[in-house]
Amino acid sequence: MFRLRPEGDPATIAVVVEGRTTLVPAGASAAAAVLLAGFRSIRETPVQGSERAPYCMMGVCFDCLAEIDGVPNRQSCMIEARPGMQIRRQIRARKVDPAA
Amino acid sequence: MTRYDAIVMGGGLVGSAIAYGLAREGLRTVLLDEGDTAYRASRGNFGLVWVQSKGDGAPHYQRWTRRSADEWPALAAELLASTDISVGHERPGGVHLCLDETEFEERRARMARMQAEAGNFGFDYRMLDRRELADMLPGLGPSVIGASWTPYDGHTNSLNLLHALHKGFVEKGGRYIPNTTVGNAEVAPGDFRIPTADGEIGAAKIVLAAGLGNASLAGLFGLNAPVRPQRGQILVTERAQRVLPMPMTTIRQTIEGGIMLGDSQEDVGFNTSQKPEVMKTIARRAVLSFPWLRELQIVRAWAALRVMRPTACRSTTSRSASREPSPPTATAASRSPARMPTSSLR
Numbered sequence: 001m002f003r004l005r006p007e008g009d010p011a012t013i014a015v016v017v018e019g020r021t022t023l024v025p026a027g028a029s030a031a032a033a034v035l036l037a038g039f040r041s042i043r044e045t046p047v048q049g050s051e052r053a054p055y056c057m058m059g060v061c062f063d064c065l066a067e068i069d070g071v072p073n074r075q076s077c078m079i080e081a082r083p084g085m086q087i088r089r090q091i092r093a094r095k096v097d098p099a100a
Numbered sequence: 101m102t103r104y105d106a107i108v109m110g111g112g113l114v115g116s117a118i119a120y121g122l123a124r125e126g127l128r129t130v131l132l133d134e135g136d137t138a139y140r141a142s143r144g145n146f147g148l149v150w151v152q153s154k155g156d157g158a159p160h161y162q163r164w165t166r167r168s169a170d171e172w173p174a175l176a177a178e179l180l181a182s183t184d185i186s187v188g189h190e191r192p193g194g195v196h197l198c199l200d201e202t203e204f205e206e207r208r209a210r211m212a213r214m215q216a217e218a219g220n221f222g223f224d225y226r227m228l229d230r231r232e233l234a235d236m237l238p239g240l241g242p243s244v245i246g247a248s249w250t251p252y253d254g255h256t257n258s259l260n261l262l263h264a265l266h267k268g269f270v271e272k273g274g275r276y277i278p279n280t281t282v283g284n285a286e287v288a289p290g291d292f293r294i295p296t297a298d299g300e301i302g303a304a305k306i307v308l309a310a311g312l313g314n315a316s317l318a319g320l321f322g323l324n325a326p327v328r329p330q331r332g333q334i335l336v337t338e339r340a341q342r343v344l345p346m347p348m349t350t351i352r353q354t355i356e357g358g359i360m361l362g363d364s365q366e367d368v369g370f371n372t373s374q375k376p377e378v379m380k381t382i383a384r385r386a387v388l389s390f391p392w393l394r395e396l397q398i399v400r401a402w403a404a405l406r407v408m409r410p411t412a413c414r415s416t417t418s419r420s421a422s423r424e425p426s427p428p429t430a431t432a433a434s435r436s437p438a439r440m441p442t443s444s445l446r
Contacts, residue, residue: 046339046357062399073338073397093341093357098239098392 002035011036015085024081031057031064031077033087042066042076046093065090101300104128104275107292108307109282109317112142113258115309116265123272130301131269132294135279139312139329139370142262144404146334146362147354148347151252152194152225156210159217166221169252176256182271185264187256188355192346194253195228195236197244197389204246211248225250238343243388247348255347257354285320292321311407312370329405331366333378335386337396351386359396361386365406372403 004011004025011023015030017037024033031054034042041051043065054064057077066087068074072094076087104127108119111133119131151169155162169191176189198204208227215223228247234240270276277298286293293302306321308314318325339357347353350362364378379401387394 047355093339096340096343096392096395098343098390100239100392 001038001040004036013081013083015081015083015087017087018089028081029057029077030066030068030074030079030081030085030087033081033085034064034066034076041089042087043090044092049092101293101302102130104130104301104303106130106305106307107132107294107301107303108309109294110308110310110313111266111276111278112140112309112311113145113262113265114311115307116262116269118307118309119274120265120269120272123269123274128273129269130275130277130303132280132282132296133276133278134281134310134313139372139405141311141404141407142258144332144334144372144402145258146332146352146360147255147258148194148349148352149189149191149254149256150194150347150349152196152248152250153210153214153349155217156214157217159219159221162214162218162223163221166252169254172254172256179261179264179268183264183267185260185267187261187264189254189256190347190355191252191254193249193251194255194347194349195233195247195249196349197233197247197351199243199385199388200245207248223250224252236345237390239390239392241388241391253347255352255354282317282320287321312405314407326410327407328367328410329370330408331368331371331403332363332406333366333374333382333403334363334401335361335379335382335398336400337361337393338399340396348389350382351389358399359393361393370405372405374401374403 009025009027011025013024013026013028014021015024015033017034017039020037022033022037024036034054039053041053043052043063044050045052052063054077055061056063059075059078062075064076065073066076067090068076068079069086073090106122106127106129108115108122108129108131111131115131119129122129149169149172151165154165172189172191176187180186196207198207211225211227215225226249228249230245233244233247266276277296280296282294284295290304291302292304292306293300308317308321308323308325310317312327312329314325315327337359340359342353342357344351344353344359351359353359361382364382366378
């Protein structure tokens with residue numbers, strides 16, 4: 001659905017979205033990587049479990065929540081893609097471990 | 101002039117609940133509301149339907165609060181049936197955490213006093229030690245030494261409640277007039293008249309439920325309601341799986357999973373700005389209570405103004421003595437015929 005603009009910076013940063021290695025330009029957000037990797041959604045909402053994809057891309061809507069490098073519920077549009085970054089689906093509400 | 105049976109001034113939780121009840125009882129009712137710039141306690145509400153600390157030294161207020169909480173399940177069911185909006189009400193009982201011996205002993209004395217004041221009405225409570233409490237609340241921090249518990253306490257989604265009351269009021273034939281600030285009125289026995297942008301309205305009965313606005317409104321009707329603002333700040337975490345089985349005075353997990361952390365009591369006048377020092381104190385106390393909260397991100401924070409009675413002692417710094425909101429309405433001409441739970445949200 002999304003492609004890089006031809007006049008933009010080349011895609012040189014390799015991140016992993018749900019196991020799919022994807023190259024993005026330097027400075028791109030993790031949310032951009034999700035879209036570029038071709039996923040139609042990146043999270044399931046906590047209560048209804050319906051699918052959501054990055055939407056506002058500016059830190060407002062919270063629909064781009066993803067697990068990034070093991071940390072749940074990150075706003076992926078506000079996080080810059082780094083080499084080797086692991087981006088995974090946020091499935092419903094995050095877990096907590098009161099016993100930890 | 102358009103005549104009604106009743107005019108309700110103030111479209112927050114109290115005013116819309118009264119207006120909803122009047123419309124339900126078949127009265128022609130008009131609800132006057134301000135706009136988005138109003139000091140709206142209803143939009144900053146913590147969402148507790150709290151009983152256990154209400155009415156210390158005022159047995160009538162204790163009874164009123166408990167009866168209100170008793171009527172909540174029926175109200176929630178009625179609103180769901182008539183508006184299709186779930187207000188997310190739960191009443192699993194609630195606890196007030198104590199972080200040191202002094203807090204615990206003060207709390208013990210307060211609960212005993214309230215039980216004595218309840219008389220034949222009864223007041224079911226227990227002081228729980230750390231071990232009992234740790235069985236009820238997962239991941240309890242080592243700083244918590246005990247708590248008071250009652251079966252009466254609960255919580256709700258106060259924004260959904262406000263939405264449901266407004267929707268229900270209009271569906272029952274009520275007329276809602278927003279963006280209205282009342283600056284003058286004509287008052288005669290059984291005949292109140294208010295100028296609005298939509299023309300003059302009149303009614304035999306009027307209800308003042310304008311929160312902090314009552315202080316200036318009351319004078320128009322020969323009443324005195326010198327309510328004062330008290331600022332409270334709240335933090336909310338990201339949504340997480342539900343682990344807290346019941347609400348606490350300053351920590352509760354919503355049905356959707358977010359954890360709300362409150363609350364401050366600040367005498368700063370009409371100032372709704374936030375203060376990092378206060379936010380830090382709220383967060384620190386929450387993490388002492390439940391260390392695992394440290395892992396959660398704060399996603400929202402705000403400040404709002406409570407409506408307080410003027411006589412609450414401010415200087416003795418008794419946390420408990422200064423935190424009881426005043427009964428929020430003043431009625432002229434008659435008591436409201438509607439029996440609605442309006443008093444115990446905060």
